[in-house]
Amino acid sequence: MTPERTIGRLSLYRRLLQQEWDRGVMNIFSHQLAAIAGVTAAQIRRDLTYIGYYGNPRLGYGVRELRESIESFLNPSGVERLALVGVGNLGRAILAYFSGRHRKLSIVAAFDNDATKIGRVIQGCRVYGMDELPEVVRENRIEAAIIAVPAPNAQAVADVLTMAGVTGILNFAPASLRVGRNVYVEHNDLTMAVEKVAYFARARGQLNEVSP
Amino acid sequence: MTPERTIGRLSLYRRLLQQEWDRGVMNIFSHQLAAIAGVTAAQIRRDLTYIGYYGNPRLGYGVRELRESIESFLNPSGVERLALVGVGNLGRAILAYFSGRHRKLSIVAAFDNDATKIGRVIQGCRVYGMDELPEVVRENRIEAAIIAVPAPNAQAVADVLTMAGVTGILNFAPASLRVGRNVYVEHNDLTMAVEKVAYFARARGQLNEVSP
DNA sequence: TAGATTGTTAATCGATTAACAATC
DNA sequence: TAGATTGTTAATCGATTAACAATC
Secondary structure (H helix, E strand, O other): OOOHHHHHHHHHHHHHHHHHHHOOOOEEOHHHHHHHHOOOHHHHHHHHHHOOOOOEOOOEEEHHHHHHHHHHHHOOOOOEEEEEEOOOHHHHHHHHHHOOOOOOEEEEEEEEOOOOOOOOEEOOEEEEEHHHHHHHHHHOOOOEEEEOOOHHHHHHHHHHHHHOOOOEEEEOOOOOOOOOOOOEEEEOOHHHHHHHHHHHHHHHHHHHHHOO | OOOHHHHHHHHHHHHHHHHHHHOOOOEEOHHHHHHHHOOOHHHHHHHHHHOOOOOEOOOEEEHHHHHHHHHHHHOOOOOEEEEEEOOOHHHHHHHHHHOOOOOOEEEEEEEEOOOOOOOOEEOOEEEEEHHHHHHHHHHOOOOEEEEOOOHHHHHHHHHHHHHOOOOEEEEOOOOOOOOOOOOEEEEOOHHHHHHHHHHHHHHHHHHHHHOO
16 A cells, blocks of 8 residues: 555655754654655655644644654564674674664674674674574564675575565665565665666766756 | 666666676576566566667577677766765775676775775775865766765765766765755665565565465 | 645656567 | 567556645
């Protein structure tokens, strides 16, 4: 029912509303939020009606209440327990990023097949061997996982995760994953993103040359 | 003319075609490529007609020629020279990722405002001070940049980059950027991606409970 | 009330999918 | 030729935008 892109934007709104709240803003109009979010005001209003939140024509939206509504819509259970597979450069950067910063998003277990990493605690997160994955995932009721392993290993990791009951995967490996329909996969391919930016950067650059 | 999503998929096709070529595959049908790319065969054919590449009903597509066509479409000049701003955990992971691996995508300069990092060479890439950015960008004819700085600094960095002539930005900071229309911005927001995956993971999980 | 903002409905836009004729 | 694959055209789908009536 709720469009996929709306979910992503809600996450953005939530963070911006937190910022505004910290600045002492108690009410906000859609066009004000639109200005800092970089989307249209109409789109924000539509996104909010999707999740059943309604504003007031005179006051706009209550910042605190709206933020909480979005939060409970995105994450009703309060805390999301995540797994990370692959503790290389990228994996460690991801661990560092989520360490402490996000109370509601927590990487509770990391996995690697490098014996020198297993058993270590990095950024407050314990590193387990891949053979321990099914047990740890089930014990911690982990629903979603982040894959940050080399491309050739990504599919095997996805298979293990799926077998262990994970229903959501954020894939950083430059590889397409085949999973069942009951598993949601989001690809975050660095090379693809860079090539896209490079392509459009060149296009814009040429545009500027022609019509300066 | 070419849809934005097509550009991203072309990048994927190029990589998969390289893999197939390395395996000795010389010709490939759209449905074969579709199977490993995770998209429909019809979509691949449409994407390829967009860039003016045509296959043969009996032979399919020549793997090598198709890969080269995509490559020259995405990157006619051969090498894309990129800048990286922010040499923290994520920045270093990005440097490590592109170091050596991608001949056609090269981070030729990194920037940071931490005096202890300036002047160092990380993963073969020199770290410059932010004040040197305009000069280095112009000298190296850098068109696109990657922002990996804390959110509060992202807008200022984007402004400096834009002033220096950069027309494409890949933004990893959890912040919306305001730039002119002549600059293309791609957001890669880790928190947003994780929340999205968490949301759909939960939705799929519940779906499975209802109809197992 | 007057007026800016709200939610809703209709129109538009873009991309994908389906159906089909063309090709080697 | 026969047949699978191709490129193209028409229909569908989803999301966004524009227009409008409702609200405080």
